[in-house]
Amino acid sequence: MSELEMGIKNVSELLEKLKTHFSGKIVRKDLTKKIKEGANVPVYVLEYLLGMYCSSMDQEEIDAGVQNVKQILAENYVRPDEAQKIISKLRERGSYTVIDKVSVKLNYKNDIYESEFSNLGIKNVPLAEKYVSDFERLLCGGIWCIVQMEYFYDEADKNRCPFIIRKLTPIQMPSLDIDEVKSARANFSDEEWIDLVLRSTGMEPSQFDKRVKWLHLARLIPLIENNYNFCELGPRGTGKSHIYKEISPNSILVSGGQTTVANLFYNMGSKTVGLVGLWDCVAFDEVAGIKFKDQDGVQIMKDYMASGSFSRGKEEKNAYASMVFVGNINQSVDVLLKTSHLFDPFPEAMSNDSAFLDRLHCYLPGWEIPKYRPEYFTDDYGFITDYFSEIMRELRKISYADAYDKYFKLGNNLNQRDVIAVKKTVSGLVKLIHPDGQFTKENVEEILRFALEMRRRVKEQLKKIGGMEFYDVNFSYIDHETFNEDYVSVPEQGGGKLIPEGMGKPGHIYTVSRGKSGMIGVYKLEMQMTAGNGKFERTGIGSDREAKEAVDTAYRYLKANGKNISGSISTTTKDYLMHVQDLNGIGMTKRLTLPTVVAICSIALHKPALSSAVILGDLSIGGTIIKVEELANTLQVCLDSGAKKVLIPITSAVDLGTVPSELIGCFNIIFYQSAEDAVFKALGVD
Incomplete structure (x- = not known):
């Protein structure tokens, strides 16, 4: 049987299953598209009518039903x-x-x-x-x-x-028997069910790979899980707000961003609960524009996102609405990760508030979803969206947060907030893919890995914003049977480390320090040496006066003290050219004197530095060693960049008490006492 025939057979089998188990509750999505183009009504309104008149499989009945729906809309829908x-x-x-x-x-x-x-x-x-x-x-x-x-x-x-x-x-479905849905689920394979869910939202799953299908599924978690805090930032045209506006009558999209505490939470004048009490999901479109007219708006939102309750006046109110934040990233993710962090598009009141961001359970990488094209929208059968919304609403009443407990436990890098976030994501995905609660160890492991990645993305950015408070980002899970510990990474951090393994070339030196932007980053020094008369040139520094002064100080120091290191170092018969690279794009650093001394000695002696080594600390004009600022944060950047060995001035030894022991254990730490000592140890000279 050919691949095409197999495909047709699978489609017809799936259609038979839908007819058998969900008769009257499915609709052909191309009908929705045809009518939607002519009438500006939400999808769930259209499909409510299509479900009444077009849920047959007979083409003649469908055509008659479509005419009926068009007539009803033409006569009764108010433009x-x-x-x-x-x-x-x-x-x-x-x-x-x-x-x-x-x-x-x-x-x-x-x-x-x-x-x-x-x-x-x-x-x-x-x-x-x-x-x-x-x-x-x-x-x-x-x-x-x-x-x-x-x-x-x-x-x-x-x-x-x-x-x-x-x-x-x-406009909503009159009744729903959730047990009927649960028992019908057993007749579909996991892949068939995921495809059915995606078609119910209007998407065509055959156009997406498995990863993109799962990212689309994750957008539905706020509709199926109570008090779920979700964020998706990405390029325009990837359907970020579509789900919350069109698919469910139980969700509201707040456009423009401006809102009030009274509107969102509680109006003390009229004593009425706001949006969070009346909707299953409150989504904010364009996060950059979120603005509260009240001073305490973000504070009350933080309180609600953490506990599902908020205080107004004398009483505390509970609500179950999920909070969704969607918005655009206007530059490439690589650039954003180097120069800032992935929460940068949020307004300043939120993007600099690590306590607010820590309450997010999931950060969906919107840049992985392709821009929508016409073929991404399905012409096949899916649930009537209103019926599907009611299924999700009904499933909010149960939780599968403990789904993985039987097979796995979480690693020790996850704090209480991380565990809650992972459990909520696991619960939401289990309800979407296995609403009957029937799943295997492999099923739940796949869901758990996805949940850990979505939360780790939040934590990685918090580490950039909040520093050592959020250093424990190496999320893992342990198998109860084998005791194997598996670590879960986030793809955009990438495997390509800034500091490569193995021996480098003579004159190539890495250092980590604070740049002009205030962030800590990695700098690479590359030195070249030619026969000449002692000229010293530098590129890559631009017009930064402090950086120029720092490298010039290094050359002057070597002119005066080079012979103490080796008679082979000449500042009269050789010319030196140094290039400085700002590998994170955070602006030039002024802490370049000591690394420059080591780089010149390395090229002059034809000796490369130790493999995967970073030189920390600096040298003053008078020859005094300057200790490392913010040692813990600096070491965390060293670890993230791939360093294995770290040279630290002995004066910084007292600050090791501020560094978590797990972090210290990641390095071979080498102390030095003077510039000469730093050169010998960096180059491995006895």
Whole structure:
């Protein structure tokens, strides 16, 4: 059988399974696309109607259903520019059914609930109390509804609103049997189920590799897991906000970023809970623009993200909404990692607040998702999005946070926040892929590795921002049976270390110190020597006056003291050219005197430095050794850059007490007492 025939057979088998187990709850997604282009309604509104009229497999019935849906939308969906025409029809006919977004507020002067129609443009329409108690979200941002309306103008009471709501039906599935979903899951393979979930969100899984499929799945965790704090930053056009705006009626997308504590958490004036109490997921589009009008906004958000509760006035309130932050990264990830950190697009109040960022459970690498093209959207069958949203909503009630406990335990680098984050991600992915709770050790190991990576990405950036407080980033898990410990890395950190293993060339020296930007980074010195008359030139420093002064001081020092090191070092018959590379792109350092002395001696004596070695510390104009600033943070950068041996001035020995013992254990530490001693030890000269 050919590959094409196999593919067709698999598709038809999957379709049969869908017909058998989810009859009436699936829809062909190309129908959604066709109609969506002509009507600017959310996908879940469209698919609610398609589910009513088009969930058959018979092409004739589907065509008839599509015509029906188009007619309903043409006649009943209110386009803002045709609002007056609809109002006129309502007046002429006396009654009319509209599809519109309806929001409600209490008119406390008259003690009645009044509704406002978003597209129809009418407000202050009285609404029966039962609708408000049944559908609380009408009070917060509004929901899409099918509304049967009447028009009655009373001559005797001209102040009375002539619009009457006879019946209001929110657009959502009438019922859901979660046990039916769980028992049906057993009939699908893991791959079939993942593909079905992705098609339900409108994506075509055959266009993505496994990694990208999983990244798409992770976007759904905030909808299926309570109080999940999620962040995704990446290029434009990769569908970051699509899920939270179109796929679920239980999620709200806050565009523009500006919000208030009253709107988000609790309005003390009206004593009403804000968005976090009424939605399953609150997503902020364009994180760069997030701005609270209140001074304590970020503080209350931090409190809520940590505990799922917040205090306003005299009482504490609980809520279950997940918090999602999506936004754009405008430069390449490599550049961002070298010059700053991956939270840089956040507003300053958040990006410099390590306590806020530490509350994020998952950082999705949006740059790994390809920019969307037409073929990435599916034409195949998936769940009606409203049905799928209800499945996710129902699954929020259970947790699989302990799914891996039977097989694995987490390594000792994870603190309590890390463990909570990993458990929540594991729980969310298990619910998405194995809603029936049936999974193997291999299944849960794959999920656990993914969860550890998503949390480690947060921790790696916190280490850059907060320093040694977050040094323990080597996340691992241990197998209960074999006691093997596996470490999980993040791909963008890369395996290519700045300081390579093995012996380097004479004149090549590495040092680590603070650059102009205030960050600590790696600098490589490369020295060349030719016959000449003692000229010394340097490149790579630019116009940095302090750096120039530092390398010139080194050359002057060698002119005066070179013979103490070796008679082979000549500053009269040789010319030297030095190039300095700022490997992290953080701006030039002024701590270059001692590394330059070692580099000149290395080239002059034709001896390379020790393999994987870094020289820390510096030399003053008077020849005094200067100890290392922020030793712990500097050593952490050495480790991350691939250093195995570190030369440290003996004066810095007292500061080793500030360095975690696990970090000290990563290096062969070599102490030196003077510039000459540093040269001998760096070059391995006895």
